[in-house]
Amino acid sequence: MRLCTLALGLLGGCSALLAQGGENVLLVVNRADALSRRIADYYISKRGIPLKNVCKLDILEDKEEVSWDDYVEQVERPIARCLAQADLREQVLYIATTMGVPLKVAGGGEGLAGEYCAVDSELTLLYSKMNGRRFARAGVVPNPFYGRKDQPFTHARFPIYLVTRLAGYDFGDVKGIIDRSLAARNEGKFVFDLKSDDDAEGNNWLRTAALALPKERVVMDESAKVLTGEKDVIGYAAWGSNDPNRHQRNLGFQWLPGALVTEYVSTDGRTFQRPPSGWTIGTWKDAAGWFAGSPQTLTADYIHEGATGCSGHVNEPYLAFTPHPDQLFPAYFSGRNLAESYYLAIRALSWQNIVVGDPLCKLK
Numbered sequence: 001m002r003l004c005t006l007a008l009g010l011l012g013g014c015s016a017l018l019a020q021g022g023e024n025v026l027l028v029v030n031r032a033d034a035l036s037r038r039i040a041d042y043y044i045s046k047r048g049i050p051l052k053n054v055c056k057l058d059i060l061e062d063k064e065e066v067s068w069d070d071y072v073e074q075v076e077r078p079i080a081r082c083l084a085q086a087d088l089r090e091q092v093l094y095i096a097t098t099m100g101v102p103l104k105v106a107g108g109g110e111g112l113a114g115e116y117c118a119v120d121s122e123l124t125l126l127y128s129k130m131n132g133r134r135f136a137r138a139g140v141v142p143n144p145f146y147g148r149k150d151q152p153f154t155h156a157r158f159p160i161y162l163v164t165r166l167a168g169y170d171f172g173d174v175k176g177i178i179d180r181s182l183a184a185r186n187e188g189k190f191v192f193d194l195k196s197d198d199d200a201e202g203n204n205w206l207r208t209a210a211l212a213l214p215k216e217r218v219v220m221d222e223s224a225k226v227l228t229g230e231k232d233v234i235g236y237a238a239w240g241s242n243d244p245n246r247h248q249r250n251l252g253f254q255w256l257p258g259a260l261v262t263e264y265v266s267t268d269g270r271t272f273q274r275p276p277s278g279w280t281i282g283t284w285k286d287a288a289g290w291f292a293g294s295p296q297t298l299t300a301d302y303i304h305e306g307a308t309g310c311s312g313h314v315n316e317p318y319l320a321f322t323p324h325p326d327q328l329f330p331a332y333f334s335g336r337n338l339a340e341s342y343y344l345a346i347r348a349l350s351w352q353n354i355v356v357g358d359p360l361c362k363l364k
Contacts, residue, residue: 020337022048025359026092026161028079031056033100039166039174040098046178047360053092055082057101064103064271068115068137071105075119080130089130090155094339094359095123095163099174099272103165103354104314111316113138117350118269118314120163124349128159140321140348145340149331153340162339164355168303169274180308181338181361184258188234189219190329191253195243197222202264202319206237208326213333228252233259234363235332236307237325240265240297241281249280249297255306258363260332260341262311262323267294269312269354274300299356309338309357317352337362 027049029040043049059074066074083089097120105122107115115137124143125135135141145158153162168174190213192206203222210220221227226246227238231254240246240263271292281297282289289295299312311323327345336344339359346353 020093020360022360023050023053023091024093025049026053026055026079026083026088026095028055028057028095028097028101030059030098030100032058032060033062035171036098036100038171042175043096043098043166043178043358046182047358052086053088055079059100059102062100064273065106066102066104066119067106071102071119071122075102076123076126076129079123080126083126083130089127093153093155093162095120095126095161096359097123097163097165097167099167101165103269103272107137109138112140112318114315116315118352118354120165120355121349121351121353123163124160124343127155127161131159133159135350137350139350141350143343143347143349145343146347147327147344149327149334149344160349162343162359164309164339164342164357164359166358167272167300167356169272169300173300173303176306177303177308177356178358180257180259180306181358184308184361184363185256186234186333186363188217188232188256188259189230190217190235190333191227191230191233191237192218192220192325193227193236193238193243194220194222195239195245196224202239205324205326209237209329212326212330226251230254232256235259235329236261237329238263240268241295242266247281250301250305253305255308257308258361259307260309260328260338260357261302261307262325262328262342262345263297264319264322265296266313266316267296268299269314269352269356270294271298272300299354303356308361309342309355311342311346312354312356313352314354315352317348321346321348321351321353323353332363335362
C-alpha cells in the first residue's frame with residue numbers, strides 16, 4: 001500500500017448537528033434473496049423505517065461482483081426510481097444496502113486509473129447524478145464532506161448520499177450490528193495500534209486521533225507488538241495484516257455496543273463469504289494460503305467478533321484513501337452517527353471503500 005499526503009483533523013464541536021431518523025434512510029433490499037429480505041424486515045422493525053423508504057430490487061444472480069451495465073440497470077437506475085417515485089431524493093441522506101445487493105463493480109484499467117469500484121461508493125454519487133451531473137468511471141471523485149467536521153450533513157452543502165451496508169457472514173452477524181447499534185453508549189476505550197514508532201503517515205494519523213480524544217479513554221501502542229485481548233473497546237484502528245508482526249486472524253477483543261473499526265488494509269472488504277474455519281491471514285508470496293484472492297484480514301471478521309461498524313476496501317485504495325482515524329473517531333466521539341463519522345474520514349468516492357454498519361448508530 002502506497003503512502004500519500006497526511007491530513008490532520010482535531011476534535012470539533014457538533015452542537016449544530018441535526019438529529020436524523022429512519023425517515024432519512026433508504027433501505028435497499030434484493031427481494032430475490034431470502035437473506036436480504038430477512039435483514040430488511042428486521043431493520044425496518046428496529047429502526048422504524050417507513051415502507052416508502054424501502055427500495056426493492058430484483059437481482060436474480062447471486063454474485064458479489066457485477067459489470068457496469070448490470071450495476072446501472074439492476075442497482076443504480078432502480079434506486080433512482082425509488083427515490084424519485086416516493087419523492088425522497090431530498091429527504092433521504094443515507095442509503096443502507098443489504099446482503100444480496102452486489103458488492104463491487106468490475107472494470108478495466110489499473111491503479112488510480114482503474115474503472116472498478118465498490119457498489120456503495122459509486123452509489124454515493126447518485127444524488128448528484130439525479131441532478132444532472134456526470135462522472136468518469138476511471139479514478140476517484142473527491143468527497144466534498146471529507147474533513148468537514150463542524151458542518152451538518154445536508155444536501156445543500158454536500159450533494160451526495162452516505163451509503164453503508166448491513167452485511168456479515170450470516171443473519172446473526174447483521175442482527176448483531178443492528179442490536180448493538182441501538183445499545184451504543186459513549187463509554188470504553190479507543191485503541192490505536194501503530195506498527196512501529198516511526199513517522200509513517202498512517203502512524204501519525206493514529207497519534208493525532210489519540211490526541212483528539214480524552215487521554216483516559218485512549219490506549220495507544222507504538223511498539224512492534226500487536227495488541228490482542230483488549231477489553232471494553234469502543235474504537236479500534238491499526239494496520240491489520242499490513243503490520244508485519246500480525247500473524248493471527250482474530251485479535252480476541254471484547255467489543256462494546258457501538259464499537260467502530262478501521263484498518264489500513266487493501267482488500268479487507270473483498271468478500272462476505274465465510275472462509276474455511278482453519279483459514280488465517282498470510283502473505284502475498286504464498287497464494288495457496290489466500291482466501292477470495294487475498295491473504296489479508298477481513299472486515300466481516302470484526303463484525304462476527306462483535307464490532308458494530310467496520311470499514312473495508314474491495315480493491316487496493318492506496319493509503320491516502322483509506323478512512324483517516326484522526327477524522328473518524330473524534331467525530332464519532334462528539335456525537336456524529338456512524339455514516340457521517342466514516343464519510344468525514346474518507347477522501348474519495350466512486351472508489352474502493354465500503355462502510356459496514358447501521359448508518360444511524362451513534363454514541364449516547
